[in-house]
Amino acid sequence: MKAELEDLGSRSAKRSLITTENADQAWLKMDGRKMLNLASNNYIGLAGDQRLKQAMIEAIHHYGVGATASRLVVGNHPLYEEAEKKLIHWKKAEAGLIINSGYSANAGIISALMGRDSVIYSDKLNHASIVDGVILSRAHNRRYRHNDLNHLEALLKKEERNKRKLIVTDTVFSMDGDMANLAGLVELKEKYNALLMVDEAHASGVMGENGCGCAEQEGLQNKVDIQVGTFSKALGSFGAYVIGDKWLIDYLTNRMRGLIYTTALPPAVVGSIVRAIEIVQTDKEKRCLLQELTNRFRVKLEALGFNLCGSQSQIVPILVGENERTIQFARRLQTNGVAAIPIRPPTVPEGEARIRFTITAAHTHQDVDWAVEKIAHVGKELGVIL
Structure with missing residues (x-):
C-alpha cells in the first residue's frame, strides 16, 4: 500500500484534503487565502440560504x-x-x-x-x-x-x-x-x-x-x-x-x-x-442568471482557444492533458486568487486531466470576467493556449 502511494506521488496523481471556509459563497477561503469559488456545486446559491x-x-x-x-x-x-x-x-x-x-x-x-x-x-x-x-x-x-x-x-x-x-x-x-x-x-x-x-x-x-x-x-x-x-x-x-x-x-x-x-x-x-x-x-430568476453567467464564461474561454470538452452546462472544464501541468495550472490560478481544482485519473481517463470550473448564481458578471482574465494569463504562461 505504501508503494502504491509512492507511485501515485510519482505520477502527480496523489490527492490530499484542503481546508476550505465559506464554500457556500462566491468567494471562499482555501488554506486561509481568499479565492473566487469556481469549484462548488452550489449552483443556485441555496447552501447558505x-x-x-x-x-x-x-x-x-x-x-x-x-x-x-x-x-x-x-x-x-x-x-x-x-x-x-x-x-x-x-x-x-x-x-x-x-x-x-x-x-x-x-x-x-x-x-x-x-x-x-x-x-x-x-x-x-x-x-x-x-x-x-x-x-x-x-x-x-x-x-x-x-x-x-x-x-x-x-x-x-x-x-x-x-x-x-x-x-x-x-x-x-x-x-x-x-x-x-x-x-x-x-x-x-x-x-x-x-x-x-x-x-x-x-x-x-x-x-x-x-x-x-x-x-x-x-x-x-x-x-x-x-x-x-x-x-x-x-x-x-x-x-x-x-x-x-x-x-x-x-x-x-x-x-x-x-x-x-x-x-x-x-x-x-x-x-x-x-x-x-x-x-x-x-426561483426561476436564479436559474436564468446561472445560464447567463455560464454562457458568458464559456464563450469567452472558447474564444481564447481553450478545449472545454463540449460543455453544455454550468460545469465548464478546461482540458489540460498531463497531470503535472494540470496541477501547475491549478496552483498558479490559486496564487492568482481563483479556487481551481485539478481533476486527474482515475476520475477522468489517462491523458485527460483538467481543471473543472463551476459557475453559480452567487457569482456576478464582474466575477466571471475577472476569472477569465486570470485563466487566460495562466493558460498562456503554461502553453495551454497560444
Whole structure:
C-alpha cells in the first residue's frame, strides 16, 4: 500500500484534503487565502440560504438531532412523508423515496434492480457511483461509448428481448459538462424493451421550467422509468432521491440494502430538503442568471482557444492533458486568487486531466470576467493556449 502511494506521488496523481471556509459563497477561503469559488456545486446559491438554515433549526427543535435508526425501524420521522409528498408533486411522479446520498442511491438502486442474469448498458463517462452499482449488481456490464447511441443500439441488438435490461446514464456529465441525448435513449429503451435510469444530480434545480432536470426540459418525464437526483448540489442541502412508478418504489423499499441497513437522515437535513424543494420551483430568476453567467464564461474561454470538452452546462472544464501541468495550472490560478481544482485519473481517463470550473448564481458578471482574465494569463504562461 505504501508503494502504491509512492507511485501515485510519482505520477502527480496523489490527492490530499484542503481546508476550505465559506464554500457556500462566491468567494471562499482555501488554506486561509481568499479565492473566487469556481469549484462548488452550489449552483443556485441555496447552501447558505437563511430559509434553509431556519428550516433546519425548527426541525431540530421539534424532532431532535439524530434519526436514531433506519427508516424501516424507527427512523422514518414525519418530515420524510412531507418531503416525499413535495418531491413527487415537484417531479410529477407517482411515487418517490429519499435516500441518504447520491452515491448510496446509484449503488443501491442498480444492485437492487439488476442481478446475475441481467444486462446493464452504461455510458462510458457515467459517475463512479453508477459504475460501482453495476459492479455490485453482478449483472453483465455493457459499456457504450460516450453519448454514442449507434454503439448502444449495436449492443442492445445482441440480447434477447425478454431479458432484464437497464440503460443508465447521467443527464449532465459531471466531468465534461455535456448532456445525454435523452430523446434517443427513450427511443432505444422502448424499441428494445429496456428500463431507462437517469441521474439528474447536476441537472436538478438547474434545468427545466421548474428545475426538475433534463427530463422535464426535454418533455420526457413520463418516458423515463427511474429518475435519480441529489439535494446536495443546486438544492443546497444533502441526500438524494429516486422517483418512478409505485411498484418501483415499493420494490426498492424492500430490496435496496443502502436504504434498509443504514440510519436515516437527521431530521434537520430532511427539514431543509422540504424547504429547498419549495424554493427551487419558484426561483426561476436564479436559474436564468446561472445560464447567463455560464454562457458568458464559456464563450469567452472558447474564444481564447481553450478545449472545454463540449460543455453544455454550468460545469465548464478546461482540458489540460498531463497531470503535472494540470496541477501547475491549478496552483498558479490559486496564487492568482481563483479556487481551481485539478481533476486527474482515475476520475477522468489517462491523458485527460483538467481543471473543472463551476459557475453559480452567487457569482456576478464582474466575477466571471475577472476569472477569465486570470485563466487566460495562466493558460498562456503554461502553453495551454497560444
